Amino acid sequence: MTSGISIRNVGKTYASARGPVTALTGVDIDVREGEFLALLGPSGCGKSTLLRCIAGLDHASEGSIRVRGADVASPPEGLGMVFQRDVLLDWRTIRDNVLLAAEFQGLARGRYVDRAQALLERFGLGAFADRRPWELSGGMRQRAAICRALLCEPEILLMDEPFGALDAMTRDDLNVELARIQQDGRRTVVFVTHSIAEAVYLADRVAVMSTGPGRIVEVFDVDLPRPRPLSIRETPPFARHVGAIRGLFSRLGIVRE
Numbered sequence: 001m002t003s004g005i006s007i008r009n010v011g012k013t014y015a016s017a018r019g020p021v022t023a024l025t026g027v028d029i030d031v032r033e034g035e036f037l038a039l040l041g042p043s044g045c046g047k048s049t050l051l052r053c054i055a056g057l058d059h060a061s062e063g064s065i066r067v068r069g070a071d072v073a074s075p076p077e078g079l080g081m082v083f084q085r086d087v088l089l090d091w092r093t094i095r096d097n098v099l100l101a102a103e104f105q106g107l108a109r110g111r112y113v114d115r116a117q118a119l120l121e122r123f124g125l126g127a128f129a130d131r132r133p134w135e136l137s138g139g140m141r142q143r144a145a146i147c148r149a150l151l152c153e154p155e156i157l158l159m160d161e162p163f164g165a166l167d168a169m170t171r172d173d174l175n176v177e178l179a180r181i182q183q184d185g186r187r188t189v190v191f192v193t194h195s196i197a198e199a200v201y202l203a204d205r206v207a208v209m210s211t212g213p214g215r216i217v218e219v220f221d222v223d224l225p226r227p228r229p230l231s232i233r234e235t236p237p238f239a240r241h242v243g244a245i246r247g248l249f250s251r252l253g254i255v256r257e
């Protein structure tokens, strides 16, 4: 069974008190099974909207989204999502927040307790399993949200700027960890970020979106070998990829040179 995602001519218009807001138009891309696709674009270009539509949490107004060949009507099986804001429940411990993923899918919670602990340890939260979310820093909360998304071994992982709130060192660590997790499980990942360097480091392809309304302007292949040590970021081929994407941003008027 393929765990690819097919996005065909997708448009999304929200009804708002001030009239319709078109967030996406003509979005067309296939995410291949086992591929790491980064979605890069300015604030408000519809990245979160697109992710929510893939996750079946919202519906496209036009076009179609298929996951494993089936139209998305509700959240597909085997899909993990990390939201832009960590959505942790304050009245549950960190462990119980991670275990929510199993509960939501109707799986026996007891079978996942050990895996939850192993994930928390892998993400440096082993000692915090019994704490409540409000006792943790922003970066720790976000790591807990990542553990929750990984709990049920999803084939497809959707991540909405998961590292945006982290300091640079933690972010580097988690980039390496995420690359390993994706490679080990040959997971299909769609990863939203504002950072060109992060997108190039992690992705097989980088889809650049522009505002007004959001569409995919260009898709860049990142042919850097894997596994990628962090030091790859100091190499000329890495700089060339970053430069090419920055050049497009500049032509689009998104960044100034």
Ligand SMILES: Nc1ncnc2c1ncn2[C@@H]1O[C@H](COP(=O)(O)OP(=O)(O)OP(=O)(O)O)[C@@H](O)[C@H]1O
Pocket: 014, 015, 016, 021, 022, 023, 041, 042, 043, 044, 045, 046, 047, 048, 049, 050, 084
């Ligand atoms: N529920 C909603 N109702 C009305 N408009 C919305 C709604 N959600 C998003 N929008 C609008 O759709 C557009 C895209 O929003 P979205 O959150 O997808 O952007 P984004 O690319 O994720 O931005 P950011 O990088 O800031 O997170 C914006 O203009 C936003 O105002």
Ligand SMILES: [Mg+2]
Pocket: 047, 048, 049, 084, 160
């Ligand atoms: Mg967003």
